[in-house]
Amino acid sequence: MSLSVRLGHASLTGPRARNEDFVGAVTPEGAELDNKGLLAALADGVGGHADGREAAEFTVRSLLCDYYATPDTWAVPKALDKVIGAANRWLVSQSAKRGEAAGMATTLTAVVLRGRRWISSHVGDTRLYLLRDGALKRLTVDHVWEHPELSTVLSRAVGLDRHLAVDYAEGELAVGDRFLICCDGVWGTLNEARLLAILEKYDDPQEAAFALADSAVDSGSQDNCSALVLQVDVLPRDTLRDALSRIRALPLPPVMKPGQQIDGLTVEDVLHESRITMLYRVRAVDGTLAVLKTLRPDADAQDTAALAHEEWLARRVTDAAFPQVLEWPQRSHLYYLMSWHEGETLAQRLARGHRFTAVEVADLGQRLMKALGALHRLAVIHRDVKPANLHLGHDGRLRLLDLGVAASDGHDELFNEINNPGTPSYMAPELFGDGRASEATDLYAAGVTLYELLTRKYPYGEVEPFQRPRFGDPVPATRYRPDTPEWLESILLKACARDPAQRFETAEECLLALERGAHRPLQVPRRRPLAQRDPQLALKLLAAVSLLANVVMIALLLRR
Known part of the structure; x- marks a missing residue:
């Protein structure tokens, strides 16, 4: 209806x-x-x-x-x-x-x-x-x-x-x-x-x-x-789209092992499993490989609604920098299929010891900004940009994975997240308070990601779950990688700025800075003035200097 x-x-x-x-x-x-x-x-x-x-x-x-x-x-x-x-x-x-x-x-x-x-x-x-x-x-x-x-x-x-x-x-x-x-x-x-x-x-x-x-x-x-x-x-049956309602009505599949089949698909490998979600690599009868995303059998109605929303969103993000949703008319269970791409995530590259050069980081940064720009133009916030969600395929293309916690303009209030939105070490400072996820928080996470690829460190140190970190000035990348070009360090510092107003406004602005590189280097302050870092200490020092000046003047007057 x-x-x-x-x-x-x-x-x-x-x-x-x-x-x-x-x-x-x-x-x-x-x-x-x-x-x-x-x-x-x-x-x-x-x-x-x-x-x-x-x-x-x-x-x-x-x-x-x-x-x-x-x-x-x-x-x-x-x-x-x-x-x-x-x-x-x-x-x-x-x-x-x-x-x-x-x-x-x-x-x-x-x-x-x-x-x-x-x-x-x-x-x-x-x-x-x-x-x-x-x-x-x-x-x-x-x-x-x-x-x-x-x-x-x-x-x-x-x-x-x-x-x-x-x-x-x-x-x-x-x-x-x-x-x-x-x-x-x-x-x-x-x-x-x-x-x-x-x-x-x-x-x-x-x-x-x-x-x-x-x-x-x-x-x-x-x-x-x-x-x-x-x-x-x-009027329609309910406030959710009919298509989403049909998807949510499907039963959840059981937890599967390699060799098992579902709707004509053969499970080849379990790619990832969390408290709620399951990812499998599956093969169709014609030999096509795909990624099947579903939930554990004990997932509740809110989880199924979130997965339905994720599929709805992924179908509309058609840029080549993202895996594409595949049609599967035989579907009789709650899941959806995405295109499979041979390769590995950037986190896996870091884990096996790959040392990213400044040139590689700048190139990956440009491709990441193009992906984020395409997403933001759709009014979608990713909310979990990190090396584990960036996949470098054997075809040489960088893809941004996992829209499981993405927020879409005008629709995210209908659904709860499947997982916690964001990974602490990549979350912008304002997200630890009352701030909301935005393009600026995605760009911050992208900046931390590029910083980590280059240095294997975090600009503000690692943040543990449930920790309320304090953010000072970011550590310059040259401390860990002295060979970092000054222009690249400036871009990373701006992307990771503590104050959202000091960051890039859009992915396109950051992309332009990366493309210009050393030809038109970005100028950013390397350290905040004392008055911004500690206003009370600055006032105390000013008062001390004023008091000292008064003492000197009194001493000079007494000598006369």
């Missing part, structure tokens, strides 16, 4: 010379409906402007097209904000380039219905209403200034200003909910009592939309009259 919505729309020119409104909606099916939802939008071009209609149409078309091109891992508000922001920048640029286009702008109100929730975005004075249980509730606030000579003046609109602020709201859906998006030509002519009466009179959303627009024109509206009505008929 999936979301089922009926919708209708109407847009009349009214007494105006041209219609500057634009209405649109996308009603996807299947996985796209589950992942992205249904999107409907209405825009009202700034009245009287030559390009008002163009602004409205461009904004709605861009939103309807580009929203579905954003990663599924993005939260809905983030995806909407990115697309609307891009449309705003384009309109502003057109106003700056062409004199006749100066001031082209539009209002915009949109709603996404996904799963059992609605999410709205709004800027301007178009409105969104919700009719539920006989009561009509307005969900948006008009962005207008009162003007003594004009009815209203927009304070916010797409294309009006380079810095656009969009209102977002969300809530739970219920069967029978009816959403209305309309322009000021409708709501400014028909009061809420008449809007409610028309919506309740017509069961068909298309008839209701036509009736709203016609009534506004007949009642003397001096503007274009547009309305879009959405009727929620069926």
Whole structure:
């Protein structure tokens, strides 16, 4: 059972010379409906402007097209904000380039219905209403200034200003909910009592939309009259996607040994086992090797939900720097398959005594930053970057493993982690307090990883589980490896900085520093000033110096 919505729309020119409104909606099916939802939008071009209609149409078309091109891992508000922001920048640029286009702008109100929730975005004075249980509730606030000579003046609109602020709201859906998006030509002519009466009179959303627009024109509206009505008929079974629900309903396999079979797959080796998870290397009938990840038989419902989420996430990370999820239609148990790659992890290389050179570390750092950049662009935080999760294949490619504790924007709150998120020695200082995992904490872990590959040490020393470490200044890599180039040491120190503000802001920034290398070396302070390291000691020293100066001055005065 999936979301089922009926919708209708109407847009009349009214007494105006041209219609500057634009209405649109996308009603996807299947996985796209589950992942992205249904999107409907209405825009009202700034009245009287030559390009008002163009602004409205461009904004709605861009939103309807580009929203579905954003990663599924993005939260809905983030995806909407990115697309609307891009449309705003384009309109502003057109106003700056062409004199006749100066001031082209539009209002915009949109709603996404996904799963059992609605999410709205709004800027301007178009409105969104919700009719539920006989009561009509307005969900948006008009962005207008009162003007003594004009009815209203927009304070916010797409294309009006380079810095656009969009209102977002969300809530739970219920069967029978009816959403209305309309322009000021409708709501400014028909009061809420008449809007409610028309919506309740017509069961068909298309008839209701036509009736709203016609009534506004007949009642003397001096503007274009547009309305879009959405009727929620069926809701999904629960708040989780149907696909995840099916996966979680599968039984867990028993603990397996080499030689055993499951769903046509033969277990060749046990790669890893933890308190909850199991990893096997398996071979299909056609000889294809794969990694099978599952849980121990005593795992609980939260663990199975976490594994389902991990598979959902891994399917969307399609970059070559990550193992790829493999389809297996015969699956009758709770597990998922990943591509197998011959090679070893960087931790295994360290264990067998490999001594990484500065050149190797810089090269691995570049490849690691490209992988993290691809992950962060999907709004996914890895949370456990370390040598044991970096695999160097026989094909020469570096791959980032294990999304078991990864956090995805807008989805991680639905699931508990299978394991503790992070390994203490690679966790940023703020994670030992109230800080949350972020791109900055991933980059810190990457910096510690590169530092360890080069020196076999940690910049702040090894951190044991359940320990609350104190972070001073990181030990320069040259203490352990005097042959470390100064430019590389500077990059490692910045990546491992105690203060998040002192680290690289993005993986791309760190990648650029590594690519520039000695040609344009990075300059970073090697040691924090005393006032930052110990403010109280600095004040005490200042007071002592001041006291000594006063004593000297008194002695000189007494000699006179």
